Amino acid sequence: MASASPTANNAATTPTKLRVKRFPPAQTPTNTYLTDEKGVWAWLTTVDHKKIGLMYLGAVAFFFALAGFLAIALRTELWTPAKTFIEADTYNQLFTLHGAMMVFFVLVPSIPAALGNFILPMQLGAKDVAFPRLNLASFYIYVFGAIFTFLSLANNGFDTGWTFYTPYSSDSNSAGIIWVTLGVFILGFSSILTGTNFITTIHKLRAPGISWDRLPLNVWALYATSIIQVLATPVLAITILLLAMENILDIGIFDPALGGDPVLYQHFFWFYSHPAVYIMIVPGFGIISEVITTFSKKTIFGYWAIALSSLAIAFIGFLVWGHHMFTSGQSAVATTIFSFLTFLVGIPTGIKIFNWVATLYRGSISMKTPMLYVFIFIFLFSIGGFTGIMLGALSVDIHLHDTYYVVAHFHYVMMGGTLIALLAGLHYWWPKMTGKMYNEPLAKIAAGFIFVGFNVTFLPQFIMGAQGMPRRYYNYIDQFTPFHQTSTIGSYILAVGFLIILYYLAHSLFKGKQAGPNPWNSCGLEWQSTSPPDFHNFSHTPVVIHGPYDYHQPMEEFQLGLAIEHGHGEEHAAADATTSEAVTSETTEA
Amino acid sequence: MANHSATHPKHVHHHFVNSNQQFESAKLGMWVFLVNEILFFGGLFCAYIVFRAWYPELFTQAALELNTFWGAVNTVVLIGSSLTVAMAIRSAQNNQKRGLEINLLITIFLACVFLVIKYFEYEHKLHLGIAPGSFWNPTPEIAAVLDHPKANIFFGIYYMMTAVHGLHVIIGIALMVWLYLRARKGHFNSEYYTPVEITGLYWHLVDLIWIFLFPLLYLIE
Numbered sequence: 001m002a003s004a005s006p007t008a009n010n011a012a013t014t015p016t017k018l019r020v021k022r023f024p025p026a027q028t029p030t031n032t033y034l035t036d037e038k039g040v041w042a043w044l045t046t047v048d049h050k051k052i053g054l055m056y057l058g059a060v061a062f063f064f065a066l067a068g069f070l071a072i073a074l075r076t077e078l079w080t081p082a083k084t085f086i087e088a089d090t091y092n093q094l095f096t097l098h099g100a101m102m103v104f105f106v107l108v109p110s111i112p113a114a115l116g117n118f119i120l121p122m123q124l125g126a127k128d129v130a131f132p133r134l135n136l137a138s139f140y141i142y143v144f145g146a147i148f149t150f151l152s153l154a155n156n157g158f159d160t161g162w163t164f165y166t167p168y169s170s171d172s173n174s175a176g177i178i179w180v181t182l183g184v185f186i187l188g189f190s191s192i193l194t195g196t197n198f199i200t201t202i203h204k205l206r207a208p209g210i211s212w213d214r215l216p217l218n219v220w221a222l223y224a225t226s227i228i229q230v231l232a233t234p235v236l237a238i239t240i241l242l243l244a245m246e247n248i249l250d251i252g253i254f255d256p257a258l259g260g261d262p263v264l265y266q267h268f269f270w271f272y273s274h275p276a277v278y279i280m281i282v283p284g285f286g287i288i289s290e291v292i293t294t295f296s297k298k299t300i301f302g303y304w305a306i307a308l309s310s311l312a313i314a315f316i317g318f319l320v321w322g323h324h325m326f327t328s329g330q331s332a333v334a335t336t337i338f339s340f341l342t343f344l345v346g347i348p349t350g351i352k353i354f355n356w357v358a359t360l361y362r363g364s365i366s367m368k369t370p371m372l373y374v375f376i377f378i379f380l381f382s383i384g385g386f387t388g389i390m391l392g393a394l395s396v397d398i399h400l401h402d403t404y405y406v407v408a409h410f411h412y413v414m415m416g417g418t419l420i421a422l423l424a425g426l427h428y429w430w431p432k433m434t435g436k437m438y439n440e441p442l443a444k445i446a447a448g449f450i451f452v453g454f455n456v457t458f459l460p461q462f463i464m465g466a467q468g469m470p471r472r473y474y475n476y477i478d479q480f481t482p483f484h485q486t487s488t489i490g491s492y493i494l495a496v497g498f499l500i501i502l503y504y505l506a507h508s509l510f511k512g513k514q515a516g517p518n519p520w521n522s523c524g525l526e527w528q529s530t531s532p533p534d535f536h537n538f539s540h541t542p543v544v545i546h547g548p549y550d551y552h553q554p555m556e557e558f559q560l561g562l563a564i565e566h567g568h569g570e571e572h573a574a575a576d577a578t579t580s581e582a583v584t585s586e587t588t589e590a
Numbered sequence: 591m592a593n594h595s596a597t598h599p600k601h602v603h604h605h606f607v608n609s610n611q612q613f614e615s616a617k618l619g620m621w622v623f624l625v626n627e628i629l630f631f632g633g634l635f636c637a638y639i640v641f642r643a644w645y646p647e648l649f650t651q652a653a654l655e656l657n658t659f660w661g662a663v664n665t666v667v668l669i670g671s672s673l674t675v676a677m678a679i680r681s682a683q684n685n686q687k688r689g690l691e692i693n694l695l696i697t698i699f700l701a702c703v704f705l706v707i708k709y710f711e712y713e714h715k716l717h718l719g720i721a722p723g724s725f726w727n728p729t730p731e732i733a734a735v736l737d738h739p740k741a742n743i744f745f746g747i748y749y750m751m752t753a754v755h756g757l758h759v760i761i762g763i764a765l766m767v768w769l770y771l772r773a774r775k776g777h778f779n780s781e782y783y784t785p786v787e788i789t790g791l792y793w794h795l796v797d798l799i800w801i802f803l804f805p806l807l808y809l810i811e
Contacts, residue, residue: 128605130615196622204615205605234626238633242750249723251746253637259740264640268633541607 020543023563029435029530036535047132050533052139053118054433059142060110067101068498070094075491078484081476088474092159095472099162100180104187105146107418108276111283112229113138113194115425116222118433120198122526122533123216125207125542130200138193141186148183152176161472163269166254166262170246181244188237191279195229198222208564209544216524216548217306221286224310228275228282228317236272239265263328270321278317280414282310284421285352288374291428292356294522295371296363299549302355309348316345323392327401335394342392349385353378368520369443373424376451380416384409387462405465408458416454423450423501430505431519435532436512439504446504449497456490523558524548540564601782613784620788624795631799634751638806641747645740652736652744653810655720657711661808664707665800671700672797675790682783687776690786694770697793701763708756722749751803758796765789
């Protein structure tokens with residue numbers, strides 16, 4: 001069926017020569033996306049990717065504050081070896097909630113759905129994502145999933161840990177587990193829709209001139225992420241559905257009491273949840289690549305190596321789930337293979353780190369806040385990555401499995417990696433999103449608080465983990481008291497850092513200086529629009545004749561927008577590779 | 591963006607350059623979604639493989655309780671509906687409004703026939719106490735033949751697979767009714783038939799999954 005179709009549809013688009021023209025850059029925004037439609041209702045029903053991105057950002061910030069607040073409560077409870085102020089059962093529920101919210105409501109949607117939604121179409125020179133209404137739907141599905149999770153709290157809650165392992169979760173007498181699994185099931189659709197949308201947008205909606213080798217690395221990272229989202233999330237969906245059925249109907253696939261297999265559940269769960277780790281971290285890599293070039297004023301070192309290593313991580317990430325089950329009774333052969341494959345993931349990740357550092361070499365580095373976060377990222381993420389390799393080593397993992405060492409490891413990756421990258425991206429694109437600058441000295445102070453607070457919180461956890469402190473325990477023996485107390489103090493320092501950020505970003509919204517279209521002098525396409533951007537992102541459809549990191553070109557090349565002249569709608573050509581090439585050669589001559 | 595309304599055909603959304611780009615995007619989006627569906631069902635097929643490898647005798651024994659005749663009829667019904675949905679797309683491409691409507695109606699009818707047959711199969715099993723999970727309570731005659739202690743697990747998998755597939759059939763019917771209503775209003779022609787095309791893709795996948803389910807569940811020897 002499919003084959004007969006394009007010809008019938010194609011009449012309007014025989015590739016013709018594009019009429020391109022240079023436009024002076026628009027300096028003062030006239031009709032921005034913030035002023036185009038006003039009122040709460042216009043926001044709630046908008047299909048504009050920028051507004052949806054901001055709504056996601058707000059929701060993610062809300063859940064981050066909530067789950068962060070829980071973390072502070074948990075750390076405070078651990079100040080003394082016995083009860084400090086929370087009951088043991090409540091403690092179990094709180095750490096479960098902290099984990100589930102941070103993973104499903106914060107880390108997974110944070111970079112792709114919030115920042116990605118805003119920036120991706122702009123980096124492609126598109127007016128929107130391919131399916132704007134699905135984009136809005138994905139936001140409401142996310143909200144709906146969150147409501148289900150809160151309903152579970154009203155139904156006795158859940159205390160299985162965020163992994164919902166059977167038989168904890170299948171034997172639970174609490175109705176809360178059914179609600180939260182349904183919530184996560186619903187949430188998966190939001191992730192799938194975002195992934196589908198991004199893949200289609202990247203393939204079909206690139207502006208003329210953006211060939212695959214001119215794709216910003218942030219786009220490559222989001223592309224790799226979307227592939228993982230589309231391939232892994234449905235497996236979580238069916239797993240969670242089976243788990244819910246296990247609770248509602250006792251169908252017996254995972255429940256050992258009925259003849260089912262709990263390790264099968266772990267296989268299913270980690271087949272999603274390990275790739276999901278890369279859903280969380282790979283978009284962070286994209287942000288780092290963008291920020292590091294802008295503030296080094298230098299072409300990225302190893303463009304293809306970074307672009308393809310994202311895809312390599314996406315691919316290998318699917319083959320390592322078994323390293324979560326070294327102690328669950330897998331066969332010795334399987335554990336050995338999984339251990340080997342786990343080491344393999346270190347290679348593309350290492351390639352990225354080395355390329356970033358090589359990009360810095362002889363660049364003209366300016367230490368603005370986003371760049372500061374990049375350095376924090378490289379430092380913290382490297383520790384997280386190396387300790388991950390140690391956990392992938394079989395004999396070491398038998399000792400460290402389910403200790404605080406693991407907790408420290410994944411916080412170094414997820415918080416020291418993803419969240420720090422999110423902060424880098426937020427500070428980098430904040431002037432673009434709001435049109436305002438923030439208080440730079442305060443921002444640097446906050447970054448200092450976060451860096452210090454983070455290490456004070458999580459370094460001691462490596463030590464006590466190595467000494468045998470198990471994770472998720474409510475009580476502990478006295479020898480761990482100094483470590484726990486240091487960790488708790490660190491978490492307070494961390495909280496202060498985030499409060500400072502909240503203060504100066506709010507201040508910037510109301511009283512910040514005007515940013516101007518390109519405050520960082522970046523070559524990126526998104527900076528050629530006004531700040532905040534036009535309702536349609538660009539006042540003219542841009543035509544791209546340079547790579548995204550061509551800092552060796554004179555800056556005027558980028559600041560004078562090359563664009564398709566309007567009023568010739570029939571001459572618009574789709575941005576497929578062939579027409580793009582034609583455009584390029586023609587315009588460079590002119 | 592002043593000239594957009596003037597140069598864009600009505601069905602092209604503002605963020606697409608032209609009709610073809612919109613069509614290509616919609617189709618790619620649907621294919622990505624279908625990949626997703628395959629992995630969704632993939633989880634169930636994986637559970638099937640694991641338990642069949644562990645209890646091969648259970649699967650051959652329990653499959654005898656399934657009615658091969660009606661399963662085969664349903665297979666033919668679904669393949670027929672795949673043909674009619676393909677003919678519906680063809681009609682839309684050739685501006686045949688009447689043909690499009692008739693083919694959609696036949697497809698909806700066949701999908702309903704499938705569900706009715708499935709309903710009677712379920713009904714018969716529930717009557718014999720071959721019910722999912724905690725409702726598992728086979729009559730003595732059945733229990734005498736089906737004496738495997740893990741028999742409930744086979745039917746847990748059977749009910750999950752066929753129910754999730756049945757849900758997809760119901761969603762397909764809803765989409766087809768929506769297409770039919772739009773077709774009657776004359777929304778589709780050779781310039782614009784994207785929804786018909788991508789719903790057709792979805793329907794083929796639903797059909798294809800059944801083609802795997804039928805032998806795996808009914809035809810085990």
